[in-house]
Structures are given as C-alpha cells and as structure tokens.
Amino acid sequence: MNANRRTSDPQTSNPLRTPDGLGAPAHGVLTERQLRALGVTPAVLAERSRAGGPWRQLLPHVYLLRPGAPSAEERVRAALLYAGRGRGAAGPDAVVTGPAALALHRFETMPAPAATRVIDVLVPYQRRLRDAGDVRIHRVRELPRPQEVGGLPCASVPRALADTLGGLDDAETARRLLTEAVRRGHCDPAAVLRELSGAGLLERPHVAAALPALREAGRKTAEQRLYTMVRHGRLPDPVWNAELRLPGAPPLGAVDAYWPEHAVALVIDDRTGTADDEARWARGASLRERLEALGVTVVGPTPAGLRDALDDQATIVRTALVASADRTPAAYMVVTPR
Incomplete structure (x- = not known):
C-alpha cells in the first residue's frame, strides 16, 4: 500500500x-x-x-x-440567522437594533459588541418567533430600512437610539448617547426627535431631562460645520453671530453669519419638529421676512445639510453672494457681533 x-x-x-x-x-x-x-x-x-x-x-x-466563544460579529450574525429566513430581493427580513446596533455603529458610550448582553432584533409582525439565548425578538408592523454595518443589517442610529432609550431609565446615559450621536456626526437632532416622538418617549423623565443637551450639541455641531463650510468653500469671512438693526432703531434680530458688503445673512434652520421648538421658531420667523423686505438675502441651511452636503451649502451661499451685485442695494444695517 x-x-x-x-x-x-x-x-x-x-x-x-x-x-x-x-x-x-x-x-x-x-x-x-x-x-x-x-x-x-x-x-x-x-x-x-x-x-x-x-x-x-x-x-x-x-x-x-x-x-x-463567538466573536462580536459572530454573535450578531447568529442572532440574525436565527431571526431571519435569508435575504430576499427586497433586502433582509431581520434587523439588529438597540444597544447591539449602537455598538456596531461604534458608539463609545456603549460597550463593545462582544460585551453587549442582549442582542435586539426586529422582525416582521407576522413572524412567530420566541426569544432565545441572548437574542430578544421584537415584532414590528414595518421593518425600518437598514444600514449595512460590516455587512450586517442594522437599524439607523436614530431608531437604535429610540429602541435603546426605551429600555433605560438613566438620564445621564440618555444624555451621553444623544449627544454622542450628534457630535460624532451619526445624525442630526431632528432625526433623533422624530424617532423618539414616534416611540412615545419624549415625555419619559430620563429622555426629557436629556433633550436640552441634545439641542445644545446639535447647535454647536452645526455652527462648527458652518465655520468649516466657509473655510473649505473659500467664502469671504462674514461677521459671525451678529445682531442686525437699522440705524437708530431697535434690533431686528440675530443671525449666525452676515456678509455686510453683499447683504447676505445666514440663519441655521435647526427646527426639530417638537411643539416647543416650532413655537420658538414661529416667534422668530418674521426675521426673515423683515430682512428680505429690506433687501437682505437670507440663507437657511439645516444641520443635516451642513452634515451631508457641505459643498452644496457653500455653493448656495456663494451664489447668493455673487447675485448681490445684480440686486437693488439693501438698506444700510448696523451690525453688532454678539
């Protein structure tokens, strides 16, 4: 042989x-x-x-x-295989959410995926599945559109945040999660608040206590991106955070940036869709009308626009600056930096 x-x-x-x-x-x-x-x-x-x-x-x-022991990716993959029936033409039929999804999105506030105790998975409502091992099944009427993270279908950050906060009662953890989502560029406050509102979480004490920090983080982040837009877009330097008024008259209102030679003002549209925020915006909505009646062009980028389409926002401002040469001269404004 x-x-x-x-x-x-x-x-x-x-x-x-x-x-x-x-x-x-x-x-x-x-x-x-x-x-x-x-x-x-x-x-x-x-x-x-x-x-x-x-x-x-x-x-x-x-x-x-x-x-x-399984790795972090293997634990999540196993959960998705248990909960799903394989990908169809329309996409996955199971989506990981909650703390496990935030860990996969690399949130520093959450433990590493391998240390996440429970893996929450969304499945269509008609599925008849039970929790098993470290997998917690949530049956929903409509699966959210997933984001691929390392090849795994995950809920978007706003949805994963809402599903995570729904199982918490700690205001400090809620504050850290919400502010990290905005500061690290995962999403803007409006998207988070829409998900929290849809989940009925805005009135929960630990969530309500964290909302002011979310709005403050959103405002600061949007302002930083605005500075980046002006610098990288090679736009002329404006007067930042300026209060405008006519000579001898009371203040008209404050803007985030103003180009006096071009009579172009910029006000970040940071509305989030909540009742309190809409009321705040309504009180200052007449500023745009007053300024435009005086010949001032007002540009209102959103935080999402400054995050996802910075070059486009710079183009809009540049177009307004160039177009000022063809407009009727605006009323003279007294500009006071705040």
Whole structure:
C-alpha cells in the first residue's frame, strides 16, 4: 500500500465540501439548513456539535463552526440567522437594533459588541418567533430600512437610539448617547426627535431631562460645520453671530453669519419638529421676512445639510453672494457681533 495514501470518509474529513468542489464559507456561523445544503448530514452535525466537539450550537438551528466563544460579529450574525429566513430581493427580513446596533455603529458610550448582553432584533409582525439565548425578538408592523454595518443589517442610529432609550431609565446615559450621536456626526437632532416622538418617549423623565443637551450639541455641531463650510468653500469671512438693526432703531434680530458688503445673512434652520421648538421658531420667523423686505438675502441651511452636503451649502451661499451685485442695494444695517 502507498504510505502517502490516506483513506477517510469525505463527509467526516471535510463536511463542508460541496459537490462542485467549493469549500467552507467565508464566515463561521451557519444554520442547520445551510449546512445541509453544503452536504453536512444530521449525523455529522450531531457528532461535531457534541459537548467538546469542534463545533458549537449558539442558538436553535444556528451553529458556530469552530470551538471557543463567538466573536462580536459572530454573535450578531447568529442572532440574525436565527431571526431571519435569508435575504430576499427586497433586502433582509431581520434587523439588529438597540444597544447591539449602537455598538456596531461604534458608539463609545456603549460597550463593545462582544460585551453587549442582549442582542435586539426586529422582525416582521407576522413572524412567530420566541426569544432565545441572548437574542430578544421584537415584532414590528414595518421593518425600518437598514444600514449595512460590516455587512450586517442594522437599524439607523436614530431608531437604535429610540429602541435603546426605551429600555433605560438613566438620564445621564440618555444624555451621553444623544449627544454622542450628534457630535460624532451619526445624525442630526431632528432625526433623533422624530424617532423618539414616534416611540412615545419624549415625555419619559430620563429622555426629557436629556433633550436640552441634545439641542445644545446639535447647535454647536452645526455652527462648527458652518465655520468649516466657509473655510473649505473659500467664502469671504462674514461677521459671525451678529445682531442686525437699522440705524437708530431697535434690533431686528440675530443671525449666525452676515456678509455686510453683499447683504447676505445666514440663519441655521435647526427646527426639530417638537411643539416647543416650532413655537420658538414661529416667534422668530418674521426675521426673515423683515430682512428680505429690506433687501437682505437670507440663507437657511439645516444641520443635516451642513452634515451631508457641505459643498452644496457653500455653493448656495456663494451664489447668493455673487447675485448681490445684480440686486437693488439693501438698506444700510448696523451690525453688532454678539
């Protein structure tokens, strides 16, 4: 007999070898159905996933194809495989949310994904699934549009925040989560408040206590982006945070930036959609009308626009500055920096 020749059961030596010669999948978490499609028999599966075997069952019908503890990605992937039925043409049918999603979005306030105790997963309402292991199932009427994070379907940051805060009662943690979302550029306050309002969380004491910090972080972040827009867009320097008035008259109001030579004012439109905020904005809405009646052009970028389309916002301001040469001269304004 040839000493170099070895005989073995191909199912045992390489149970993931498929008839067309393909080997093991790129990641190490698969469902029982996927394993069977790859040629793994029930007997081999039972043998390999026994106590002390090379594989480990993480959740019902979901297996880790190596010994040891699963990684953060493997835990989330296992949760999604347990909750989902595979991706269809319209996208995934299970979406991770809550603290696990925030951890995947790399929130510093949350522990690393591997340390997240529970993995919250959204599934369509008609699914009949139970919680299993560290997976908590939430049945919803409509799945949110997911964001791919490392190839995994995650809820957007505003939705994941709302789902996280719904399970908390700590105002300090709520404040840190909300301000981090804005300061690190994940989203703007308006998007967060829409989700919190839709979830009925705005009146919860720990959330209400954190909202002023959210608005302050949103305002400061938008102002920083405005400075960046002027600098990178090579726009002329304005008078920052200026109060405008006609000579000898009471103040008309304050603007975030003003270009006196061009009679162009900029006011960040930081409305968030809440009742209190709309009332605040309504009280100052006449400022634009008064200024425009005096020949001043008013530009109102939103925080989201300054975050996602900074070059476009710079173009809008530049166009207004150039167009001032063709406009009727505006009334003379006394400009006082605040």
